[in-house]
Amino acid sequence: MEPQLTYPQFNWNTWAAGRPAELSHLTTGLRITPILYSDRATDPTSLPPGDLLRLGCRGIRDGRIEFASIHEDTQLNWTYDRGAHDDLTLNWQCKSHGEWGLRYWVNLSLSGPEGTEFSYDEMTGVLTGQGRNWTMSLTCGQKPLLVTVHETPEALIEEFVSKGYFYLGSRGVSGQCIALRFNLDETPDLSAQLSMAPNVPHTPELVDNSPPVEPAQSALQAVHDVLSWNHVMDPVNNRPYTVLTRNWDQRKFGGFGVWMNDNLLHALMWVMFDPKKARENIEAVFAGQTEAGNFPCLVTGNDAWLDRSQPPIASYVVWSLFQVTADTAFLKWAYPRLLANYRWWWSHRVLPGLGLVGFGTSADVGSGLYKGTKLGARNESGMDNMAVHDEAEFDPETGLLLSADVGLNSILALDGEILGLMADHLGRRDETDELSAKTAAHKNDIQTHLWDPERGVFANRLTNGRFVRALAPTSFFPMSAGIATSDQATALVENYLTPEDKFGGAFTLPSASRDQPAFQDNVYWRGRVWGPLNYWVYQGLKRYDMNEKASDLAQKSMEMFAQNWTHRQCGENYCATTGAITDQPDADCFYTWGALLPVLAVQEVVSETAWNGLVIDPGRVERQFGPLKCSLGLVEISRSENSWTLYINGRPSLMGADTGILLDLRFSASGCAFQLDASDQAARVSFPGRTPSHATFANIEPNISKHTITIPPHAKPETLKVSFGLGGY
Numbered sequence: 106m107e108p109q110l111t112y113p114q115f116n117w118n119t120w121a122a123g124r125p126a127e128l129s130h131l132t133t134g135l136r137i138t139p140i141l142y143s144d145r146a147t148d149p150t151s152l153p154p155g156d157l158l159r160l161g162c163r164g165i166r167d168g169r170i171e172f173a174s175i176h177e178d179t180q181l182n183w184t185y186d187r188g189a190h191d192d193l194t195l196n197w198q199c200k201s202h203g204e205w206g207l208r209y210w211v212n213l214s215l216s217g218p219e220g221t222e223f224s225y226d227e228m229t230g231v232l233t234g235q236g237r238n239w240t241m242s243l244t245c246g247q248k249p250l251l252v253t254v255h256e257t258p259e260a261l262i263e264e265f266v267s268k269g270y271f272y273l274g275s276r277g278v279s280g281q282c283i284a285l286r287f288n289l290d291e292t293p294d295l296s297a298q299l300s301m302a303p304n305v306p307h308t309p310e311l312v313d314n315s316p317p318v319e320p321a322q323s324a325l326q327a328v329h330d331v332l333s334w335n336h337v338m339d340p341v342n343n344r345p346y347t348v349l350t351r352n353w354d355q356r357k358f359g360g361f362g363v364w365m366n367d368n369l370l371h372a373l374m375w376v377m378f379d380p381k382k383a384r385e386n387i388e389a390v391f392a393g394q395t396e397a398g399n400f401p402c403l404v405t406g407n408d409a410w411l412d413r414s415q416p417p418i419a420s421y422v423v424w425s426l427f428q429v430t431a432d433t434a435f436l437k438w439a440y441p442r443l444l445a446n447y448r449w450w451w452s453h454r455v456l457p458g459l460g461l462v463g464f465g466t467s468a469d470v471g472s473g474l475y476k477g478t479k480l481g482a483r484n485e486s487g488m489d490n491m492a493v494h495d496e497a498e499f500d501p502e503t504g505l506l507l508s509a510d511v512g513l514n515s516i517l518a519l520d521g522e523i524l525g526l527m528a529d530h531l532g533r534r535d536e537t538d539e540l541s542a543k544t545a546a547h548k549n550d551i552q553t554h555l556w557d558p559e560r561g562v563f564a565n566r567l568t569n570g571r572f573v574r575a576l577a578p579t580s581f582f583p584m585s586a587g588i589a590t591s592d593q594a595t596a597l598v599e600n601y602l603t604p605e606d607k608f609g610g611a612f613t614l615p616s617a618s619r620d621q622p623a624f625q626d627n628v629y630w631r632g633r634v635w636g637p638l639n640y641w642v643y644q645g646l647k648r649y650d651m652n653e654k655a656s657d658l659a660q661k662s663m664e665m666f667a668q669n670w671t672h673r674q675c676g677e678n679y680c681a682t683t684g685a686i687t688d689q690p691d692a693d694c695f696y697t698w699g700a701l702l703p704v705l706a707v708q709e710v711v712s713e714t715a716w717n718g719l720v721i722d723p724g725r726v727e728r729q730f731g732p733l734k735c736s737l738g739l740v741e742i743s744r745s746e747n748s749w750t751l752y753i754n755g756r757p758s759l760m761g762a763d764t765g766i767l768l769d770l771r772f773s774a775s776g777c778a779f780q781l782d783a784s785d786q787a788a789r790v791s792f793p794g795r796t797p798s799h800a801t802f803a804n805i806e807p808n809i810s811k812h813t814i815t816i817p818p819h820a821k822p823e824t825l826k827v828s829f830g831l832g833g834y
């Protein structure tokens with residue numbers, strides 16, 4: 106069995122949503138809180154989310170965390186290096202002064218749960234700490250100028266507010282919360298090392314340094330950084346999960362907030378790096394499932410929107426995780442819950458006359474804000490003020506928005522399709538047949554009722570039979586579900602996706618067509634660009650093999666993201682005329698699902714879907730790419746001149762030249778198989794450490810010489826099947 110390289114798991118992390126710079130230790134409760142004090146402004150801060158921080162890179166292969174603090178015009182660059190056995194190195198460097206460094210305190214406040222005791226040795230400068238099952242020591246490159254003792258880090262902040270810079274009454278050497286104080290005149294740079302005792306569970310050994318950054322790799326790194334900075338501990342439910350944005354959890358959500366599709370999309374992105382964190386987000390959504398069967402739209406510390414759900418993407422996300430992990434036990438756990446949610450839509454949201462579903466709000470469950478209103482029904486879409494809802498009437502008796510939404514129905518049809526795959530894998534034959542028949546009928550109804558032949562587009566349709574005039578990128582969602590005919594897909598792309606007076610342009614896709622009044626509003630879902638919309642449209646283009654159009658969307662999405670990422674901003678949404686985030690006050694600047702835009706650039710290199718299997722395009726790698734998780738394990742790609750190498754779990758496993766894209770790539774102990782697109786030139790592949798004994802390609806046996814297989818030119822897509830030894834594909 107080859108060694109499996111896993112994503113490093115760390116007890117030390119930036120778990121507290123309200124304090125991105127604070128490190129806390131998951132299993133012991135130990136905390137290290139940087140607290141800055143400017144005497145010029147008489148202002149202390151523990152660096153909450155917002156403009157005081159510029160959130161930097163998070164190591165994919167290692168435990169590095171980088172960020173900058175900018176408080177009262179003084180900039181400090183920080184790094185945290187988390188190592189094996191819970192060791193930690195902390196550094197800061199002063200890059201610019203906003204005042205005399207003597208009057209600027211940098212405080213490292215250490216605190217822990219009840220029973221924690223810290224002790225500072227003035228002779229050695231070593232701080233030790235002890236809890237119920239742990240001990241630690243912290244050594245700084247330079248001794249602090251002052252050591253003070255407090256009940257909590259908040260008490261230190263209050264002392265600065267009430268007592269100021271020179272107060273010495275809290276000086277001490279032992280306590281449950283202790284602060285090491287430095288000023289920037291004496292200590293403009295500092296390195297500190299923390300060691301944990303061996304009895305604390307340790308992390309896996311780490312692998313080598315990250316590869317050089319290039320376009321695809323920078324996209325992968327950006328996705329990882331956003332996810333990592335927003336992965337925190339939910340203090341109310343005592344569980345880790347990924348927040349929408351740290352800016353909302355405390356003030357807006359009352360300590361935690363699970364918004365259904367946000368957290369599921371977080372899980373979808375985590376699949377590439379850490380399936381464990383993907384599960385944590387899925388489980389957070391599933392924890393709120395109602396007795397009726399639906400996953401709630403929103404559950405926070407303040408409210409629960411149980412009367413609403415959101416478009417059912419959970420099956421798609423769970424299947425994406427299953428493709429990578431092959432964890433049948435988790436699939437067995439998730440499947441009945443997913444099926445209950447699917448059936449809820451058909452029992453609670455069917456519109457009269459069309460055999461299709463619409464958005465709504467149920468009267469018989471919960472007491473969430475906006476329940477029983479048109480706003481509540483629009484909330485269920487997750488795209489509240491989108492113009493496609495404007496013409497729809499709300500029926501207060503049924504709680505339904507009287508419009509068959511093309512995006513919702515397409516996602517529900519995809520939900521049924523994926524559930525059918527799950528049922529088949531789990532051997533639930535009756536349900537496989539039921540889901541297959543239901544999904545086929547549903548797709549037919551979408552074709553029959555939601556294709557507007559006059560305009561040549563899929564559109565929402567009111568229950569009175571009239572098509573809604575407003576259009577959104579949801580008109581392309583039937584491609585994601587495989588509903589559109591080939592001619593319809595071509596018409597959608599040529600007449601609506603590409604034209605710059607519709608959904609085309611440099612900054613795309615706007616959430617309202619550019620030739621419609623709502624586009625000019627530029628408010629939230631009325632004209633702005635949203636990562637989830639680009640993601641689903643991209644999936645549809647790939648499903649229909651419109652690869653050039655998909656690549657164009659991926660490139661434009663990444664370019665728009667990158668112009669803001671230079672300032673370490675990841676937008677909730679973007680302006681469709683400038684690509685800016687901050688032109689509107691309603692757009693959060695570090696919102697997790699904004700990372701779906703660089704996800705498309707990543708998927709240009711490696712992607713895995715239910716319809717295409719694992720797809721790898723080595724030609725898009727300049728030097729190095731990865732690591733990321735897929736069904737093969739942890740994969741990386743390196744390239745030199747005209748050849749490339751695919752590494753699986755740290756070992757070179759496949760080499761090639763002139764191959765083009767590898768479709769439906771599969772490995773087993775005894776063989777390998779993948780499809781190659783048509784090509785007018787020969788290609789070569791080899792398998793380091795393995796000797797091909799037999800190969801077939803286009804009904805012929807290609808030449809095998811010195812372990813290298815030469816693939817002849819071919820006029821149409823063909824599959825290469827290679828055997829190692831006596832087995833193989």
